[in-house]
Amino acid sequence: MREPTARTESTKLPARGESADESFAHLVDGFRRFRTEVYPEQQALFARLAKAQQPRAMFITCADSRIVPELITQSSPGDLFVTRNVGNVVPPYGQMNGGVSSAIEYAVMALNVQHIIVCGHSDCGAMKAVLNPGGLQRMPTVKAWLRHCEVARSLVEENCNCTAGDALGVLTEENVVAQLDHLRTHPSVASRLAGGQLSIHGWVYCIETSEILAYDANQGRFAPLDGDGPSPVATPAPRYLQA
Numbered sequence: 001m002r003e004p005t006a007r008t009e010s011t012k013l014p015a016r017g018e019s020a021d022e023s024f025a026h027l028v029d030g031f032r033r034f035r036t037e038v039y040p041e042q043q044a045l046f047a048r049l050a051k052a053q054q055p056r057a058m059f060i061t062c063a064d065s066r067i068v069p070e071l072i073t074q075s076s077p078g079d080l081f082v083t084r085n086v087g088n089v090v091p092p093y094g095q096m097n098g099g100v101s102s103a104i105e106y107a108v109m110a111l112n113v114q115h116i117i118v119c120g121h122s123d124c125g126a127m128k129a130v131l132n133p134g135g136l137q138r139m140p141t142v143k144a145w146l147r148h149c150e151v152a153r154s155l156v157e158e159n160c161n162c163t164a165g166d167a168l169g170v171l172t173e174e175n176v177v178a179q180l181d182h183l184r185t186h187p188s189v190a191s192r193l194a195g196g197q198l199s200i201h202g203w204v205y206c207i208e209t210s211e212i213l214a215y216d217a218n219q220g221r222f223a224p225l226d227g228d229g230p231s232p233v234a235t236p237a238p239r240y241l242q243a
């Protein structure tokens, strides 16, 4: 039988400085606090949510642990229908019948969400990998997935005289615009956009400053989400407004 201490030593995570057992214990402790302290205070909310959901928006963002959609929008359980993946990618319709496409169709057709937000972020590992794909040799699945960002990479390379310092930020914004374009290829989305029943939004969240820049399709640029005046709009004009 192995010494327990030996196992703890071998599973130590250098980045965080805690063992695998300590990491997991932290999660279970958190769950205990949730059950004993948080849940009793919000029992009415959870009782209501037990039967149905009516989310305010679908939120598509990166899997990055530093992006917490509910925190940055101060939302409660039941408010956001969240889909996350490496690089906040939306595969174009027809290329993949995967999780993102299914979630979009379900959010629009079954839940009737009125907003879909695609949210990128600063210091994104996926965007860094798109700029420097050499590090992906041992990650063939990630490499294949990030082909959905190729349109943004090539657009930046051919149009932007970016310095090395600017490239990541510009690519992160262009990737959000590209994924909004992909989003519009989904029939459920295109149909509701044409009918004026759905709005789409492209955001980039800055981890360090808490700022969110939102895509303004009319101006072709990103502007602060919480600036003076109306919020930037990425939604195309509807062509079949419902009476």
Ligand SMILES: [Zn+2]
Residues within 6 Å of the ligand: 062, 063, 064, 086, 087, 088, 121, 123, 124, 125, 126, 127
């Ligand atoms: Zn990311």
